[in-house]
Amino acid sequence: DTGVSQDPRHKITKRGQNVTFRCDPISEHNRLYWYRQTLGQGPEFLTYFQNEAQLEKSRLLSDRFSAERPKGSFSTLEIQRTEQGDSAMYLCASSGQGQSTDTQYFGPGTRLTVL
Amino acid sequence: KNQVEQSPQSLIILEGKNCTLQCNYTVSPFSNLRWYKQDTGRGPVSLTIMTFSENTKSNGRYTATLDADTKQSSLHITASQLSDSASYICVVSEGGSYIPTFGRGTSLIVHP
Numbered sequence: 001d002t003g004v005s006q007d008p009r010h011k012i013t014k015r016g017q018n019v020t021f022r023c024d025p026i027s028e029h030n031r032l033y034w035y036r037q038t039l040g041q042g043p044e045f046l047t048y049f050q051n052e053a054q055l056e057k058s059r060l061l062s063d064r065f066s067a068e069r070p071k072g073s074f075s076t077l078e079i080q081r082t083e084q085g086d087s088a089m090y091l092c093a094s095s096g097q098g099q100s101t102d103t104q105y106f107g108p109g110t111r112l113t114v115l
Numbered sequence: 116k117n118q119v120e121q122s123p124q125s126l127i128i129l130e131g132k133n134c135t136l137q138c139n140y141t142v143s144p145f146s147n148l149r150w151y152k153q154d155t156g157r158g159p160v161s162l163t164i165m166t167f168s169e170n171t172k173s174n175g176r177y178t179a180t181l182d183a184d185t186k187q188s189s190l191h192i193t194a195s196q197l198s199d200s201a202s203y204i205c206v207v208s209e210g211g212s213y214i215p216t217f218g219r220g221t222s223l224i225v226h227p
Contacts, residue, residue: 002160031213042119042204042217043159056214091158103149104215106158 002026004107006092012113013082020078021110025094032075033104034067035091036060043091049075082114117142119207119218127224132195136221138188138205146208150179150190153202153220162190162203195225 003026025032035043047057051072069075089109095102119140128134147166151159163172163179172179176193202220
């Protein structure tokens with residue numbers, strides 16, 4: 001257990017439905033990242049926050065995706081009008097001091113299946 | 116475009132044997148390189164991190180090397196155990212960026 005938790009661990013939904021995932025980082029960490037990982041691939045960067053500010057978003061993050069970190073603590077990732085191609089593991093990670101050498105601690109992930 | 120290439124894609128070894136995984140990258144300017152272990156269905160866990168000035172780093176039976184001139188890294192696993200069966204991911208960070216580039220990973224299976 002790295003100290004980063006994600007909820008739910010698994011989500012099955014029908015195409016067109018909206019889904020929301022939650023990530024609780026290590027409490028003193030100010031940076032929070034979201035990644036997407038498909039089978040046999042490494043994680044792909046989606047977006048990251050420093051405290052409550054969303055500093056960068058990948059081009060992978062279409063208009064159907066939105067992420068928030070309202071109080072600089074937990075974060076949510078929402079996918080609207082889900083598509084089968086959204087099926088993947090969604091990973092959250094957090095890091096501490098704001099240096100690029102900081103280790104990112106990953107949560108267990110939320111596995112999304114879109115039917 | 117920053118890229119991280121790992122080889123082999125998959126590897127099967129017998130328990131107790133050693134193995135070496137490779138990582139080549141084109142990320143520039145280089146900041147640091149990490150190796151992560153990812154068990155099936157779990158998030159990645161950091162094994163080692165190396166900056167430009169470091170050419171080797173150990174963590175128990177795991178030893179990572181870095182050649183920043185040739186932009187290559189390796190992860191050597193000594194006396195493998197069944198619990199070493201996992202995906203090993205090489206991650207390289209660019210100087211001035213907080214967004215790392217991940218390799219696809221090497222899937223290691225250790226058989227008894």
